[in-house]
Amino acid sequence: MMTREDFGLEAHEPEEPDAPVLTIKEMCRDERPRERAMNHGIGSLSTAELLAIILRTGQPGLPITDLCRQLMADNDNSLLRLERRTRQELMLTKGIGAAKALQVEAMMEIMRRYHIELTDSSTRQLHSIKTSASIYERMRYRIANLDHEEVWIILLNRRNIVLKEFRLTTGSSVASVFDIKMIIKRALLEGAEALAMCHNHPSGNLRPSPQDDSITRKLYAACQTMDLRMIDHIIISVNGFYSYCDEGRLC
Numbered sequence: 001m002m003t004r005e006d007f008g009l010e011a012h013e014p015e016e017p018d019a020p021v022l023t024i025k026e027m028c029r030d031e032r033p034r035e036r037a038m039n040h041g042i043g044s045l046s047t048a049e050l051l052a053i054i055l056r057t058g059q060p061g062l063p064i065t066d067l068c069r070q071l072m073a074d075n076d077n078s079l080l081r082l083e084r085r086t087r088q089e090l091m092l093t094k095g096i097g098a099a100k101a102l103q104v105e106a107m108m109e110i111m112r113r114y115h116i117e118l119t120d121s122s123t124r125q126l127h128s129i130k131t132s133a134s135i136y137e138r139m140r141y142r143i144a145n146l147d148h149e150e151v152w153i154i155l156l157n158r159r160n161i162v163l164k165e166f167r168l169t170t171g172s173s174v175a176s177v178f179d180i181k182m183i184i185k186r187a188l189l190e191g192a193e194a195l196a197m198c199h200n201h202p203s204g205n206l207r208p209s210p211q212d213d214s215i216t217r218k219l220y221a222a223c224q225t226m227d228l229r230m231i232d233h234i235i236i237s238v239n240g241f242y243s244y245c246d247e248g249r250l251c
Contacts, residue, residue: 033065047079048072055103059095067095071104080238083108084147115141129160132243135196135234138165143200144238151199153183155192160231164190178215180222187228194229198236206235206242216244220251 033049042050051068058064071093075081082104090101129135135154143150151168168183187195197219199212208216216233223230232245244250 047077051104051107054107055100062095067093070094071096079108079111080145083111083145086147112141129154129156129162129196129231132232132234132241132246135198135232135243136236136241139198139234140236140241143198144236146200147202149199149202151178151197153186154196154198155187155190156194156196156231157191158193160194163192178218180215180219183219184222184226184228188226192228194231195223196231197233200236202237204237204239206237206240208235208242208244213249216250 033045033052036049037045037053045053048068048071049065051071052064055064055068058067071090072082074093075085085104087098087101087105090096090104091098096104129138138154139152143152148171150170153166153168154162155164155166157163164186166186169178183195183197186192197216212233212235219233220230230250232243232250234244235242
C-alpha cells in the first residue's frame with residue numbers, strides 16, 4: 001500500500017481528540033468560502049477555497065477548507081502538480097477518498113477541455129497548421145502535462161488544413177510501439193497530403209532522445225516513399241517545445 005512518505009509527503013501528525021476544532025458552520029460568515037464568494041466575488045477566493053466549494057463536505061473534525069488547504073500543500077500549491085496526480089496519489093491526502101479524488105479529476109478534465117476549446121476558437125478557426133508554434137498551441141493543453149508519453153499524428157491537406165488528428169500510442173515507450181505502417185495507412189485513407197507528429201516528454205526535458213531521432217528519420221523516409229510531406233515533429237512539455245523543422249533536422 002502506498003504511503004505519503006513514498007511520494008515525498010510528510011506523515012500526518014497524530015490527532016489530538018481533545019483539541020477543539022472549528023467547523024465551517026462555526027466560522028464567521030464572511031470567512032466561509034461560499035459567503036465570501038457571494039459577497040466579494042469568486043475571484044476573492046484562494047485555490048484551496050475554490051476547491052472547497054467544489055468538494056463541498058469534509059469529515060468530522062476536518063472542515064473541507066482545511067482538507068483542501070492540505071491537498072494544495074501536498075502539491076506545492078500548484079495546479080500543474082495536482083493535475084499530474086493519479087487517483088491513488090490524491091487519496092494519500094487525509095479526507096480524500098475515491099469520490100473526492102474523482103471530483104478533482106473531473107475538475108482537471110474540465111480545465112483541459114476549456115483550454116482546448118479556447119485554443120480552438122483563437123488559433124484553429126481554419127484548422128490550419130502554419131508553424132511549429134501552431135502545432136504546439138493545438139496540442140499543449142492535451143498532452144504537455146501528462147504523466148505518461150503520448151504520440152499524436154495530425155493529418156493535413158495540400159493547404160495544411162487539418163483533416164484528422166489521432167493518438168497513435170499512449171503510456172509506453174515511444175520507440176517500442178511506434179507503428180509507421182499505421183500512420184501511412186491512416187494518412188492514405190483520409191486523403192492526406194501532409195502530416196505532423198508530436199509527443200510529450202513528462203520529464204519536462206525537451207532534448208530529443210536517440211529513439212526520437214530514429215523514429216523521426218524512419219517516418220520522414222516513409223512519407224517520402226508515399227509522396228507525403230512530413231512538415232514537423234515536435235516534442236512538447238510544460239516548459240515549451242522542440243521542433244525538428246525549426247532546428248533544420250527534418251531530412
